Amino acid sequence: MTQGDLPAVLRIEGVSFTTSWPANAFSNEIRDNKLAHYFIGRLDGHVVAYGGIWVILEDSHVTTIAVHPDYRGLKLGEEMLLKLLDEAIAQGASWITLEVRESNDVAQKLYRKYGFTTVSTRRGYYSDNGENALVMWAGNLKGELYGARLRALRAALAAEIARRPSTDSGHAW
Numbered sequence: 001m002t003q004g005d006l007p008a009v010l011r012i013e014g015v016s017f018t019t020s021w022p023a024n025a026f027s028n029e030i031r032d033n034k035l036a037h038y039f040i041g042r043l044d045g046h047v048v049a050y051g052g053i054w055v056i057l058e059d060s061h062v063t064t065i066a067v068h069p070d071y072r073g074l075k076l077g078e079e080m081l082l083k084l085l086d087e088a089i090a091q092g093a094s095w096i097t098l099e100v101r102e103s104n105d106v107a108q109k110l111y112r113k114y115g116f117t118t119v120s121t122r123r124g125y126y127s128d129n130g131e132n133a134l135v136m137w138a139g140n141l142k143g144e145l146y147g148a149r150l151r152a153l154r155a156a157l158a159a160e161i162a163r164r165p166s167t168d169s170g171h172a173w
């Protein structure tokens with residue numbers, strides 16, 4: 001993600017979350033935060049997805065992930081999550097965590113597919129409606145078991161991407 005991607009990112013942000021990050025939140029992350037790694041996904045030349053992580057030694061944290069509503073269900077979110085996991089591992093992380101709204105079944109299903117399990121609940125975490133956050137963790141990212149899981153998921157995803165309709169290259173990034 002670069003500054004030039006931010007108009008498209010903010011459009012997706014605005015239609016994906018009830019409480020949106022302002023432009024300067026993304027700017028600060030990509031310009032100033034040395035622990036942050038942010039990516040965008042393009043399909044047919046358009047920015048359609050983004051995601052970010054922080055990596056602090058052995059621990060990593062998914063800070064955000066979203067796909068434009070018009071492009072959901074095409075495995076773009078999964079492709080982005082895999083990118084974030086690959087980056088976390090490349091940066092040396094063994095563990096990864098995130099918060100997700102208790103009502104966000106779609107995202108939770110994606111996370112569970114990638115081995116995340118709920119370890120705790122943060123009561124009233126979301127200030128807009130007082131909703132609880134589930135705190136999910138996955139790991140050991142560098143372990144044999146997780147490596148095998150990722151290999152199987154990556155192969156299945158590659159097959160799905162090859163079947164993705166109306167794209168120039170099939171790959172979002």
Ligand SMILES: CC(C)(COP(=O)(O)OP(=O)(O)OC[C@H]1O[C@@H](n2cnc3c(N)ncnc32)[C@H](O)[C@@H]1OP(=O)(O)O)[C@@H](O)C(=O)NCCC(=O)NCCS
Pocket residue numbers: 016017065066067068071072073074075076077078079099100101104105106107109110111113
């Ligand atoms: C969560 C989100 C990123 C998923 O992206 P997506 O591109 O639509 O999802 P994908 O097509 O990659 O699907 C991957 C997996 O997600 C889950 N999923 C996706 N759509 C789903 C649906 N309609 N119902 C249930 N599960 C669904 C499934 O586990 C799916 O894998 P499967 O098809 O093998 O079961 C997207 O819905 C989004 O941007 N939501 C709004 C922002 C948000 O909630 N972000 C997460 C904050 S914690």
